[in-house]
Amino acid sequence: xxxxxxKDVTWISLTKPSAEDIKxxxxxxxxxxxxxxxxxxxxxxxxxxxxxxHHLYMVLHFPKFVPGPEKSISYExxxxxxxxxxxxxxYDKIKLVEDxxxxxxxxxxxxERYGKTPIHLLYxxxxxxxxxxxxxxxxxxEEIDSIEEKVFNTRAKELLEDISILKRDVLDFRxxxxxxxxxxxxxxxxxxxxxGEKIKPFLADLVGEYLKVWNLLETHKEALDALHDTNRxxxxxxxxxxxxxxxxxxxxxxxxxxxxxxYGMNIAHLPFAxxxxxxxxxxxxxxxxxxxxxxxxxxxxxx
Numbered sequence: 083x084x085x086x087x088x089k090d091v092t093w094i095s096l097t098k099p100s101a102e103d104i105k106x107x108x109x110x111x112x113x114x115x116x117x118x119x120x121x122x123x124x125x126x127x128x129x130x131x132x133x134x135x136h137h138l139y140m141v142l143h144f145p146k147f148v149p150g151p152e153k154s155i156s157y158e159x160x161x162x163x164x165x166x167x168x169x170x171x172x173y174d175k176i177k178l179v180e181d182x183x184x185x186x187x188x189x190x191x192x193x194e195r196y197g198k199t200p201i202h203l204l205y206x207x208x209x210x211x212x213x214x215x216x217x218x219x220x221x222x223x224e225e226i227d228s229i230e231e232k233v234f235n236t237r238a239k240e241l242l243e244d245i246s247i248l249k250r251d252v253l254d255f256r257x258x259x260x261x262x263x264x265x266x267x268x269x270x271x272x273x274x275x276x277x278g279e280k281i282k283p284f285l286a287d288l289v290g291e292y293l294k295v296w297n298l299l300e301t302h303k304e305a306l307d308a309l310h311d312t313n314r315x316x317x318x319x320x321x322x323x324x325x326x327x328x329x330x331x332x333x334x335x336x337x338x339x340x341x342x343x344x345y346g347m348n349i350a351h352l353p354f355a356x357x358x359x360x361x362x363x364x365x366x367x368x369x370x371x372x373x374x375x376x377x378x379x380x381x382x383x384x385x
Contacts, residue, residue: 089197129265133272145258147218156258168200201281212291221334301318
């Protein structure tokens, strides 16, 4: 458990809290509801915000994009907001939180504005998370641009797996991010109730930052859907072209095959069978019939 005083706000940060840490927290802040203390022991599945009269409890999840076949991940951070205290709980080390902590330790003129209320501190911390989400989406954009360049120059079958992996990553990003909208919307009236109207613009701005990230995420999803459909159509077109070539080859070779099979039968009095140059005559028939079929197909622009 780490503690930092920023102007009028005390920031307490817990990373991978143990049962002893939760017990100590409950003893120091008896106003924290027992249900909240129980929630802090293990990660929570879904984001939400709850009002317990003397404090607000909020759970948020943020995605992390992992390029390649490895599945992208998400991390959780919990917040408890009291009159002049902000408590953050993380179940893994989050570099963004650590960097922001070190920035606040500097206690310079810039960080003074962080400590007006716990909502101010929360606002600036979450803006960092949303800015990082933009950077994560920029990585996805780079992957989309790379696939877009390859889609017409590379074998469609090879790109299908890359597109599918990236679509899975975007789906995971959406699944993690989408529930936050209602959570942040709910935070506005509950935050105003606890901290007053002066913090409403900050909470509304957080919703705006969320919507910016969500709109960019939707754009990526639409681009990937379009690339997937285009790649699938190209793959189908190339498959049809291959089947067309094989069909034409089979049709061209049909007549020579029939002639060869006829002369392979053990039947007396076949045409030209008694002649010394029968082999060359049969070969001539096969070649001429093949050329005739090819010329007909060529005139009809089928080959």
